[in-house]
Amino acid sequence: MLPEDDILKEVRSALEAGQRARAKDLLTRLLRQDKNHAEAWVWLSAAVDTTRERIYCLQEALRIDPDNQAAKRGLAMFGAQPADPRLVIPPELERRKWQVELDKPPKPPLTASPKRLALYAGAAVVVIVLFSFAIFGTQLSRSKQSTPLRTIDFKPVASATSATGSPPPPTATSTPPGPTPPWNLLAEPYTPTPAYVRTPHDLIEAYSIAARAIEREEWDKALDYMIQAATSQPGTADIPYQIGELHRRAGNYGRAMDFYNQSITNNSDFAPAYLGRAQAGLSGGLIDQAAARAALETAVTLDPILPEARLELARLDLDGGQYEQALEQLQVAEMILPESPWVYLLKGQAYLALGDPTKALEEARRANQLDLTLLPVYRLKGEALQASGQWIEAIVPLEIYLRYIPSPDASAQIFMARSYAAAGEFEKAISAINLALEVDPNDADVLLLRGDYYLELDQADLALADYRQSLRLEPNSFATGLAVGRAQLALGAYRDAYLQINKMEKFAVSDEQKGQLYYWRAQSLEKIDELDAALKDWQRLLDLPEEATPAEWREIAQQHIDALVTPTPASGSPTAAP
Numbered sequence: 001m002l003p004e005d006d007i008l009k010e011v012r013s014a015l016e017a018g019q020r021a022r023a024k025d026l027l028t029r030l031l032r033q034d035k036n037h038a039e040a041w042v043w044l045s046a047a048v049d050t051t052r053e054r055i056y057c058l059q060e061a062l063r064i065d066p067d068n069q070a071a072k073r074g075l076a077m078f079g080a081q082p083a084d085p086r087l088v089i090p091p092e093l094e095r096r097k098w099q100v101e102l103d104k105p106p107k108p109p110l111t112a113s114p115k116r117l118a119l120y121a122g123a124a125v126v127v128i129v130l131f132s133f134a135i136f137g138t139q140l141s142r143s144k145q146s147t148p149l150r151t152i153d154f155k156p157v158a159s160a161t162s163a164t165g166s167p168p169p170p171t172a173t174s175t176p177p178g179p180t181p182p183w184n185l186l187a188e189p190y191t192p193t194p195a196y197v198r199t200p201h202d203l204i205e206a207y208s209i210a211a212r213a214i215e216r217e218e219w220d221k222a223l224d225y226m227i228q229a230a231t232s233q234p235g236t237a238d239i240p241y242q243i244g245e246l247h248r249r250a251g252n253y254g255r256a257m258d259f260y261n262q263s264i265t266n267n268s269d270f271a272p273a274y275l276g277r278a279q280a281g282l283s284g285g286l287i288d289q290a291a292a293r294a295a296l297e298t299a300v301t302l303d304p305i306l307p308e309a310r311l312e313l314a315r316l317d318l319d320g321g322q323y324e325q326a327l328e329q330l331q332v333a334e335m336i337l338p339e340s341p342w343v344y345l346l347k348g349q350a351y352l353a354l355g356d357p358t359k360a361l362e363e364a365r366r367a368n369q370l371d372l373t374l375l376p377v378y379r380l381k382g383e384a385l386q387a388s389g390q391w392i393e394a395i396v397p398l399e400i401y402l403r404y405i406p407s408p409d410a411s412a413q414i415f416m417a418r419s420y421a422a423a424g425e426f427e428k429a430i431s432a433i434n435l436a437l438e439v440d441p442n443d444a445d446v447l448l449l450r451g452d453y454y455l456e457l458d459q460a461d462l463a464l465a466d467y468r469q470s471l472r473l474e475p476n477s478f479a480t481g482l483a484v485g486r487a488q489l490a491l492g493a494y495r496d497a498y499l500q501i502n503k504m505e506k507f508a509v510s511d512e513q514k515g516q517l518y519y520w521r522a523q524s525l526e527k528i529d530e531l532d533a534a535l536k537d538w539q540r541l542l543d544l545p546e547e548a549t550p551a552e553w554r555e556i557a558q559q560h561i562d563a564l565v566t567p568t569p570a571s572g573s574p575t576a577a578p
Contacts, residue, residue, distance in 0.1 A: 004030065011043050023047040032271070032303055038065035045074055049338065055080045056335045206232060207239070214242075222246060237267035244276050253284025271303035278312060289316055307336040307343075314346050323350045341371040348380045357387035375401050379412050386415060391422030402432075410439035414446065417453075426453045444473040448480050451487070460490035478507040486520055494527035511548035515541055519553050522560065535564045 007030050014023035024047040030040045041061035045054040055078050061071035075081045210225035223246045230239045244259035257280050263273035278295040281287030287295075293316055299309040310333035317326035327350050334343045348363030361384040367377045382398035385391070398416045402409065413436035420429035433450045437443065451466035464487035471480045485501035488494075501521045508517045522537035538557040541549060 008039070008043065011047070015043075015046055020047045020049075028305065031305060035302075035304055036064045038062075038068050038071070042068065042070045042074065051078060053335060053338065054078060210242075219246060219249060223250075235266050237263045237270035237273065240266065241270065241273050241276060244273070244280070248276065248280045248283070251283075253280045253286060256280040257284070257286055269302055271299040271306050271309070274299035274302070275306065275309045275312065278309075289320070292316065304332075305336050307333045307340070310336070311340075311342055311346065314350075318346065318349055318353065321353075323353045326350045339370060341367040341374050341377065343367075344370070345374065345377055345380060348377075348384065352380065352384055352387060357384045360384040361388065375405055379409070379415075382412075382415055382419070386419065391419050394419045395423065408435065408439050410436040410443075410446075414449070417449065421453060421456075426456045429453050430457075442473055444470040444477065444480065447473070448477075448483060451483060455487060455490065458490075460487050463487045464491065476507060478504055478509075478513055481507065482516060482520060485524065489520070489524055489527070494524055498524035498528055498530075511544050515544050515549035515553065518544075519549070519557070522557075526560070531564055535561060538564075 007026055011023045011026050014020070014026065024044065027040050027044040027047060031037055031044070034040070038061040041057050041064065045057035045061075048054055048057060055075065058071045058074040058078075058080070061068050062075065065071070072081065206225045206228035210222045210229060213219075213222035213225060223243065226239060226243050226246065230236070230243060233239065240259040240263040244256040244263065247253075247256035247259060257277060260273045260277040260280065263270055264277070267273075274295045278287075278292040278299070281295070282289070282292050293313065296309050296313050296316070299306055300313070303309070310329045314326040314329040314333070317323070317329060327347060330343055330347050330350070333340070334347075337343055344363045344367035348360040348367065351357075351363060352360035361381065364377050364380040364384055367374060368381065371377070378397040378401035382394040382401065385394035385397070394415070398412065398419060402412055402416060405412075413432045417429040417432035417436070420426070420432060430450055430453050433446055433453070436446050437450070440446070447466045447470040451463040451470065454460070454463035454466065464484065467480060467483045467487055471477065471484055474480060481504045482501060485497045485504070488497035488500060498521065501517065501524055505517055505521075508514045518537040518541040522534045522541070525531070525534035525537065538560050541557045542554060542561075546554070
């Protein structure tokens with residue numbers, strides 16, 4: 001590892017060369033060694049991409065060092081705090097900086113497109129340099145040669161705590177019917193985000209071979225050579241961690257936990273090991289959510305800019321119904337990873353759970369723009385559209401999600417069925433439900449729903465079979481018991497229908513349930529010529545609060561009452577008044 005001063009000089013050189021990604025990488029590594037390095041936070045403000053990130057970095061620097069003049073100057077530039085006249089850059093320095101640009105010989109006009117791009121890139125570099133100089137003034141004027149750090153890109157594995165992973169786009173062999181996947185529009189696939197640990201081990205050949213194997217996704221080879229590297233250099237924290245990551249990727253959660261624990265033993269301040277411990281422990285059922293949360297909170301305490309730990313905490317909060325708390329974690333993660341689609345996917349799920357489908361849809365669309373291949377986003381879009389009443393519009397995203405997910409998703413099939421039914425495509429709805437029942441053939445609610453769709457297709461015999469199977473699974477279900485009576489009524493078994501519906505009266509608790517009971521029982525009573533009893537049920541329905549029953553039912557009830565109650569004509573002729 002380079003000395004701290006050399007790293008900061010490398011950062012300045014990278015910024016002057018327009019290599020912001022390299023500068024950000026160097027500073028991130030430095031902050032992981034010392035999260036309270038105020039100067040590194042200030043320099044990071046010049047390497048990040050958005051104004052909000054820059055303000056966040058400068059505020060962190062000022063929190064650590066309340067007298068940090070560079071941080072105050074930067075915040076004043078962005079309007080995040082009042083300007084201090086004492087922090088204004090001396091005019092002579094500003095003039096000297098601009099003089100560099102003014103002294104350059106004039107260039108002929110550039111017309112070719114590549115040259116224009118180069119000009120724009122150069123302008124961006126000048127802006128970054130000027131921004132850095134404006135904040136820092138004359139800091140770090142010394143310069144000397146240093147060797148750049150080598151890095152390893154360890155490709156991430158989707159956490160098993162999420163509802164579904166992020167599978168790669170499927171290999172196209174033929175084009176089956178259905179919606180065109182949006183990722184077909186990509187010129188090239190997305191590149192994975194580099195992982196947290198990139199500690200160089202230049203003297204260990206096995207480590208270098210393992211790193212190259214990871215880049216080529218040769219996992220077995222990477223594991224073999226990483227173990228050799230651990231033997232050559234015992235006592236490190238990152239090598240056992242990476243071995244743990246390889247085991248976790250392979251589903252060997254127990255072995256992964258062993259290596260994460262070894263990493264923590266070697267360095268108890270190594271935050272990623274706590275993150276890996278939580279992920280592997282939850283995936284393998286080796287620890288409960290409380291222990292996982294404790295590990296993740298330790299990781300965040302040790303490294304506040306470890307975004308993966310924030311995402312995992314947000315997932316735990318979502319699972320536990322702590323939706324507002326999940327959004328707080330995700331706000332911090334968004335500051336660190338503004339281009340991560342997972343941040344916006346989880347935010348959308350939280351907003352949907354809070355009953356705000358509009359915001360959920362906004363977050364889903366943003367995640368979709370960042371990564372067209374992230375399949376759970378399509379499910380979120382479908383759910384949010386349905387929650388906002390756009391049932392038919394939800395069909396396309398749900399079809400994309402269900403077409404390409406690697407394993408069945410029964411609940412998503414139910415969402416799909418409801419959208420098909422809203423479009424009047426009951427046969428497609430039944431096909432979707434059949435796929436859901438392949439996952440769980442004894443889901444009483446799904447059987448009830450399929451029965452409803454069979455009834456819509458006038459297939460009352462199939463509906464009755466589903467209703468009866470559902471009733472066997474949940475014998476005290478008011479909705480299912482009433483549905484059996486409805487199917488019998490459709491089949492012409494009127495007395496059986498009356499007897500079945502009448503049995504449901506003891507299960508009718510709410511006004512809505514009572515309204516359903518009266519509506520269907522009155523019809524069955526009319527069919528068996530029990531007109532007085534039917535009249536009473538129609539009247540009971542009208543006596544309920546208006547919001548308890550559909551307006552259409554109330555109109556039907558009034559029509560039946562008018563038909564059943566025949567006015568008695570007056571006898572004789574009217575007598576003249578005396």
